Amino acid sequence: MSLYHKNRNRRQAAANILFTIAVNGFLPYFAYSWLKHEIPSLTALLIATLLPMIEHVVIFVKRRTLDAFGILMLGTFMLGVSLSIAGGDEKLVLLRESFVTSAVGGVFLLSLLFRRPLIYHLAKRFMAGKSAAALEERWAVPYIRFVFRLMTAVWGVLLLAESIIRVMLVYRLSTEQFLAVSPVLFYGVIGAAIVWTVGYRRHALRKFRQRS
Numbered sequence: 001m002s003l004y005h006k007n008r009n010r011r012q013a014a015a016n017i018l019f020t021i022a023v024n025g026f027l028p029y030f031a032y033s034w035l036k037h038e039i040p041s042l043t044a045l046l047i048a049t050l051l052p053m054i055e056h057v058v059i060f061v062k063r064r065t066l067d068a069f070g071i072l073m074l075g076t077f078m079l080g081v082s083l084s085i086a087g088g089d090e091k092l093v094l095l096r097e098s099f100v101t102s103a104v105g106g107v108f109l110l111s112l113l114f115r116r117p118l119i120y121h122l123a124k125r126f127m128a129g130k131s132a133a134a135l136e137e138r139w140a141v142p143y144i145r146f147v148f149r150l151m152t153a154v155w156g157v158l159l160l161a162e163s164i165i166r167v168m169l170v171y172r173l174s175t176e177q178f179l180a181v182s183p184v185l186f187y188g189v190i191g192a193a194i195v196w197t198v199g200y201r202r203h204a205l206r207k208f209r210q211r212s
Contacts, residue, residue: 028179048179094170094178097186098163105159108152117152143211147204155193162189 028048035044111118116139124135138144166185169178 090175091170094175094182095167097182098166098170101159101166101186102163105156105163108156108159112149112152112156117149119152119155120148123148138208141208143204143208147200147208151197151200154196158189158193162186 031044031048035047038044039047108118111121120135120139162185166182169181169185173181
């Protein structure tokens, strides 16, 4: 790949990240802050939390398909709306993302009970044929199995911890404060998990080559 294409891909990735942060972080906060003075607070919150779906609409228009994450977000939004209508509580709307994070974290940890943990399947899914076959062969090595299980456990614990902190913040902060802090918390935890995973993968790969 040429340097031009690499730089273009990096710029595109950076633009996508900034767009995601703006739509999921700043837009709901400012929308709620403005709408709550014009319409009932609960209605304003429902509209504000629906706005992040714009990103998935854009993806659908470009690709003509809704990815799994988009379907998941739509499902959690509908769950939040159902709960808020039933209970009339803004807190239930804010908690909907915690339902998703805790469920995903639980799936990571639950997969440790199976022969191959979730991180292994995620890694193999994005590999080409030869790389996937090589990974299958390496799975026979005890150290490789330890590496994948540790990464799976770390992701599961971090996601569950994020959901617990989010629940605590929902009941300690105002709605505006939570909408401002929540994206920072989520992307901070995900970013930390990614950085750790990349660093640990490199460390594990060096150690594996030394043992071979």
